[in-house]
Amino acid sequence: MPNVATTTPNWPMIVLYAAIFTLLGGALFWKLGTLLPGYSQGELHAYHGFAGLKALLDNPINAPYVLAVKGLNYLIHDNLITTRLVSAASGVIVLGSFAVLLRRWHGKWTAVFGTLLFGLSAWFLHIARLGTPEVLLFGIFVLSVCGFWLRKTNSSWALVCCFILSACLLYTPGMIWFIGLGLLWQWKTIDAIFKKHLVLVTIGALLFVVALIPLGWAIFVHHHLAMTLLGLPANWLSPLAMAENILKVPFHLFVRNEATPATWLGTAPILDVFSLTMFILGGYTYIKKARLLRTRLFLSLFILTGALMAIGSVITFTVILPFVYLIIAAGVSRLIDLWIDVFPRNPIAKVVGWSAVSLVVVLACSFQVTHYFIGFPHANTTKEVFSVQKP
Secondary structure, three states, X not given: OOOOOOOOOOHHHHHHHHHHHHHHHHHHXXXXXXXXXXXXXXXXXXXXXXXXXXXXXXXXXXXXXXXXHHHHHHHOOOOOHHHHHHHHHHHHHHHHHHHHHHHHHHOHHHHHHHHHHHHOOHHHHHHHOOOOHHHHHHHHHHHHHHHHHHHHHOOHHHHHHHHHHHHHHOOOOOHHHHHHHHHHHOHHHHHHHXXXXXXXXXXXXXXXXXXXXXXXXXXXXXXXXXXXXXXXXXXXXXXXXXXXXXXXHHHHHHOOOOOOOOOOOOOOOOOOHHHHHHHHHXXXXXXXXXXXXXXXXXXXXXXXXXXXXXXXXXXXXXXXXXXXXXXXXXXXXXXXXXXXXHOOOOHHHHHHHHHHHHHHHHHHHHXXXXXXXXXXXXXXXXXXXXXXXXX
């Protein structure tokens, strides 16, 4: 739908967005500590990640997440649940960024449908409610949003956010490749923006270097941390195994995922049938607009993620999932536009079209919610993995 400039607040849409975020926020926090019978070993490891300042300086990998958990633990004396609270709060930030970007690109109703599909997707719920640092992999999406914000508005706040996010993500294994790709790809644009904010960039660069001193020192003392930071495997796979992993990336996404009881239910594909169909339609839409910056961004991220997953890196679908759902949302937007093109003036046909799309979106969301809130916690394998009790 076309964007209409207005000087007064659009209260119906404000109420609608508030309702959506209440629903999705509730999905993240609902029964946060009691939905599962206990906690996983990964959550226990994340909770005990801060064994003291010296230990953190020796191994500062995922330090932003560990420090957030420790800081929250001073306010909430509920032990392991702080790990899930940090992940859920990060998920809300990711979801908000997703909704804002969709609203800018495709309009308000596409933002509504797309945010519901992404926010209630099983993979997003798994990662945003699991108390492990994997939620930091969503940071590439948030950094991309800040990059578009900076490119569009030349805002000083956007520049500050880019510095902070980049520094935090460099502590996360495998993220250095994505940050490096972004710098090389958009260097001319970044250089032009930096020259307009020379004082702020100078201060930000100094603070950026200071923030990375603990990481640099730890790598200098313990050289093996460099491989961990790069996200590269300890033992390289054979070329045949790498080729097999390349084929597994789309297979797991669309057909049959790998069974990982801590983060997934059985071998169900990551995308449901409706989302897969919209992904194909949205992908076709973006292929027709190959000159768009976002199209090249999506393609570059998919190729880099696929390459890292092929060699056995720690990178998972979490990195690209928000971008996948941006394409799915574009497919929904295109479907609505095609319907309106056929029935431009028929009000009954418009109501039928909007109702049909809304119904299918609700069914797709219901499938994903059932996967996570009903199927996942009641599976025997899930109960075996989440068996750690609060200390």
